[in-house]
Amino acid sequence: MLVSLWPIAAAILDLTMQVPGKQGIGFLARWFSPDARQPTSLMRSTITSVWSLINRFLEWFGDLGLFAWQVVRASVRRPFEGRELLRQLDEMGSKSLPLVALAGAAIGAVLALESRSSLARFGATSMLPGALVYSIIHETGPVVTGLVVSGRVGAGIGAELGSMKVTEQIDAIEASGVNPYKFLAFTRIVACILVLPLLTLAADFCGVLFGWVADTLVQPVSFHRFINQGFVGATFSDFLAPTFRTAVFGLIIGMIGCFQGMRTQGGTAGVGLSATSSVVLSSLFVILADVILVKFILVFFS
Amino acid sequence: MMHSEQEVLLALEETGAVPAAEFSGVKSDAPVVVLRSIHKSFDSQIVLDGIDLTVGSGETLAVLGRSGTGKSVLLKLIIGLQKPDSGSIRIHGQELTLLDLDALNELRKKMGFLFQHAALYDSLTVEQNIAFPLKRHTKMTESEQRDRVKELLAAVGMEGDLKKMPSDLSGGMQKRIGLARALALDPAILLLDEPTAGLDPITSGEIDELILKLQEEHDMASIVVTHDLHSAKTIADRIALLHDGTVLIEGSFTELEKSDNEFVSEFLKRDS
Numbered sequence: 375m376l377v378s379l380w381p382i383a384a385a386i387l388d389l390t391m392q393v394p395g396k397q398g399i400g401f402l403a404r405w406f407s408p409d410a411r412q413p414t415s416l417m418r419s420t421i422t423s424v425w426s427l428i429n430r431f432l433e434w435f436g437d438l439g440l441f442a443w444q445v446v447r448a449s450v451r452r453p454f455e456g457r458e459l460l461r462q463l464d465e466m467g468s469k470s471l472p473l474v475a476l477a478g479a480a481i482g483a484v485l486a487l488e489s490r491s492s493l494a495r496f497g498a499t500s501m502l503p504g505a506l507v508y509s510i511i512h513e514t515g516p517v518v519t520g521l522v523v524s525g526r527v528g529a530g531i532g533a534e535l536g537s538m539k540v541t542e543q544i545d546a547i548e549a550s551g552v553n554p555y556k557f558l559a560f561t562r563i564v565a566c567i568l569v570l571p572l573l574t575l576a577a578d579f580c581g582v583l584f585g586w587v588a589d590t591l592v593q594p595v596s597f598h599r600f601i602n603q604g605f606v607g608a609t610f611s612d613f614l615a616p617t618f619r620t621a622v623f624g625l626i627i628g629m630i631g632c633f634q635g636m637r638t639q640g641g642t643a644g645v646g647l648s649a650t651s652s653v654v655l656s657s658l659f660v661i662l663a664d665v666i667l668v669k670f671i672l673v674f675f676s
Numbered sequence: 677m678m679h680s681e682q683e684v685l686l687a688l689e690e691t692g693a694v695p696a697a698e699f700s701g702v703k704s705d706a707p708v709v710v711l712r713s714i715h716k717s718f719d720s721q722i723v724l725d726g727i728d729l730t731v732g733s734g735e736t737l738a739v740l741g742r743s744g745t746g747k748s749v750l751l752k753l754i755i756g757l758q759k760p761d762s763g764s765i766r767i768h769g770q771e772l773t774l775l776d777l778d779a780l781n782e783l784r785k786k787m788g789f790l791f792q793h794a795a796l797y798d799s800l801t802v803e804q805n806i807a808f809p810l811k812r813h814t815k816m817t818e819s820e821q822r823d824r825v826k827e828l829l830a831a832v833g834m835e836g837d838l839k840k841m842p843s844d845l846s847g848g849m850q851k852r853i854g855l856a857r858a859l860a861l862d863p864a865i866l867l868l869d870e871p872t873a874g875l876d877p878i879t880s881g882e883i884d885e886l887i888l889k890l891q892e893e894h895d896m897a898s899i900v901v902t903h904d905l906h907s908a909k910t911i912a913d914r915i916a917l918l919h920d921g922t923v924l925i926e927g928s929f930t931e932l933e934k935s936d937n938e939f940v941s942e943f944l945k946r947d948s
Binding site for chain 2: 453534541543548549550551552553
């Protein structure tokens, strides 16, 4: 089973690290291929590939650090590109709202239905509103919003900037005396940081609303009562820290999308790869950041 | 020919007899762009291997050469999009390789760059494309910007296309808009990367005429990278032929034609 799944996992990891024309870590799949007959040469090529992978991984982080530094340096210089920032807020915020609201609503409804059947086993269906609200506000709402936005916005940024890079539009911006790190990257990253908490609020609201709709279809209950039961014992910090941790998700999505887009190489294939790697990497880092931030919030806000 | 006079001025500046700022852009025949011993490599591939070039105010230099000889790289070095491995690039007497980003951006405002594929911002209309540098580097009001855009569009023969998107334009039209955008800030130096590449002979001729007309009106120093020998002959005062990373020959078209060098003869014969 593991042997049959490994090539698939290797291919996915390959994508995240890939630069056009460079070898990824698909070599791992070769270990399990039927052609693996010469252990010594296979071992040597694997060590070389692993070394190259580690090098590229560290190089990628180094480049990301340099990129982040360029953005920070550009951000403190005038002009502040307020108009472009507003355009990006509209592009990422209001245009992502329907998708985020729909995802929140679906998650709320599914959680309500699933939780009801689980809680019914213990005769604890009266705890459903509390469990639903707690689950949505603490974890489901922020994470679903982060992943939906990394899919929609991350891919959009990666593809747009990648396309601009290969058609020399970024060079044209720079040649006209405008700093592309500020005009393109800083505005998008700030927009992502600002819209993620707002979109999370929308997802939370839709999740709770449609959780109530799903619940009330099974056992009628007024929305007022549902909300009262749901928020019993909830404090402001229950709500604040999880919502604002999505600002970190925004930083990750914006930073990785812009970074992958602005380093695109190799024409249209490179643009496709930038879009894909933006989504894969930003989703991966959103999940990793979530694990770290949950622990952080539990320590400092509980 | 003004070339020798420029060399004298440059030599004086290098010895400190004439401060760079004194002659930068003041005399009509002063060197505006001076490249000395430019080297540039990508990984192990040497692209430019000791380039020396000088362009004076109001002068047009055409840079010719085979594909991959670093002609476009040369233009990108001049506008600071890439950095040379070694060598000196002086623009209006300022050493470009030593400038910080703010100073470099100030200098870039004095340069217009037409990219090989025009590189118009595809999410912006024609009007927004041309107004892009005006919005960021001038204090013009909206209506003044619009007037300037209309004036530039008229100069490139594209009146009435304000609201079109770049994707609605043909290759020749995109080049014209790219040229209008490059001229928006009234630059002292115009860098043109393959202005007639991919265009039919008639449109190429129109672009050449347009460049000539703009040069007469604006008196800019221009560097034109091209494969098109006819275009180079029409618009350039001087031609530099790159080969193996160096300037193989530099002079007027007639001087190139008289050259005994085998590569030069072959290059001119192939294109004629």
